[in-house]
Amino acid sequence: MRHLMNPLDFTVEELDSLFDLANDIEHNMPRYAHACAGKKLATCFYEPSTRTRLSFEAAMLNLGGSVLGFADADSSSAAKGESVADTIRIISCYADICAMRHPKEGAPLVAAEKSRIPVINAGDGGHQHPTQTLTDMLTIRTLKGRLDHLTIGLCGDLKFGRTVHSLINALSRYEGMRFIFISPDELRIPDYITEMLKEKGIPYEEVIRLEDKMPQLDILYMTRVQKERFFNEEDYIRLKDFYILDKKKMKLAPADMLVLHPLPRVNEISVDVDDDPRAVYFQQAQYGVYVRMALILTLLNIHVG
């Protein structure tokens, strides 16, 4: 039995198979409509996340399966003090696969150690969010046609942004990558990431101004400055509007550059960018459903002939 805790749990070859399956699902949805008939997905969300939870639920419903679960810790037995280990032992009796989000880092791993069903980490604090990484990778691979030889600019909160850390780790396994980190000093990419890139000989730059680097980018990955990651509200208020992508900045970008964002957006991408064909963040959410469908099938070891 396999779980997904970290995007690196899958080899590059396994990811290729997963993305091929996701692309097949995209083009042949009716073939997969009953693939999970009789199977149940438990969505155990100890903190609110409408987008990720609904994406998982949509994925399972698209596969003909059913969904049960809870949407915040207050409506679960955690409010009574039940441990994650005990909860997953019980959930294992009710469902065939579990997607778990938890504010504490490592909680899904605790669940996986005690579980009798596959567990998917749907986000654990500021640590990992592997299905977002798979979504980002599928979007890039599908719309750019490759995952190698790309210049990727990551902009905004690079310190606390777990999606950014996971994406860099995952993409650093491909050849010819170059990263440009665009952030204020306070939200710089952590040293352990730049050390890893140095060790692997992968080129990167750290800059403050987004405009200067726009012409060089194949992908611009925007992130939100997340209020929940700050201990101090003053710091949040001071930094949240540091980078705003608008039509004017988009004029500096190559014609085939793609703008990705893990969503939700607050104001870091102006709404007037939404109609630009290079703005693919809503398509990205759609790819999130396909990749979660592929992941559920893979972890349940279901093959559609």
Added chain:
Amino acid sequence: MLNIGKIEEGFVLDHIQAGMAMSIYHHLMLDKLDCTVAIIKNARSNKMDKKDIIKVECDISMLDLDVLGFIDHNITVNVIKNGEIVEKKELHLPRQIRNVIRCKNPRCITSIEQGLPHIFVLADKQKEVYRCKYCEEKFDKRTL
């Protein structure tokens, strides 16, 4: 010169970095053992200038070499039987350590989950970096 008598059976931990003896005493849980323990601080050393030494008279199986290897793998472990050194044990960085140190990340699941062991995994052998198994927070050895 201060003289500490020979031990008949047990171990002598030599070449401990000066000042680290008490930390090792606690991490090896020597305070829980009902046996003779001698702690020598700031002993003169040709190799290290100053060093600490711990002598423990007990069954040698009671020593957790993994804990010792984690704290400082340069320590010399002399095994004593019948008052003589019969073996010098080599220490290695253990692949993982369990309940020796605690994860200090307030966002880690170990901070709230009942009965969950604090496990640290060797993430980088060259740099001697250990990370929490659950949240991957790096352990800073200076806090030992």
